[in-house]
Amino acid sequence: MNKKKDNKGKINIELDEKIAEGTYSNLAIINHSVSEFVIDFISIMPGSPKNKVKSRIIITPQHAKKLSKALNDNIKRFEDNFGSIKDYDNPKFQMNFGPTGKA
Numbered sequence: 001m002n003k004k005k006d007n008k009g010k011i012n013i014e015l016d017e018k019i020a021e022g023t024y025s026n027l028a029i030i031n032h033s034v035s036e037f038v039i040d041f042i043s044i045m046p047g048s049p050k051n052k053v054k055s056r057i058i059i060t061p062q063h064a065k066k067l068s069k070a071l072n073d074n075i076k077r078f079e080d081n082f083g084s085i086k087d088y089d090n091p092k093f094q095m096n097f098g099p100t101g102k103a
Contacts, residue, residue: 023054037064 025041032038041055059067079085 025054027051032061032064036060 024043027042027044029040037059039057040053043054044051
């Protein structure tokens with residue numbers, strides 16, 4: 001009976017090997033509607049004529065807010081341990097999405 005109480009409210013999460021490898025991204029583009037946030041992760045490489053979205057994550061506004069808080073908390077802890085993260089200006093480049101050429 002105690003075992004059931006201990007597991008109540010816990011989530012079992014599995015991480016397979018391919019996902020555990022991760023995907024490198026140095027650009028994220030965020031769009032939203034009334035019901036969802038869409039985060040596209042892209043890897044921009046110098047000299048590459050075309051760069052593809054490597055991963056797209058779609059989340060609810062509530063989860064977007066929780067993600068923002070979690071990122072801010074983790075950035076604060078990182079900077080407390082390793083010093084301030086330097087914020088570089090965004091490089092000036094044209095982003096083209098599909099046939100419209102609009103970002």
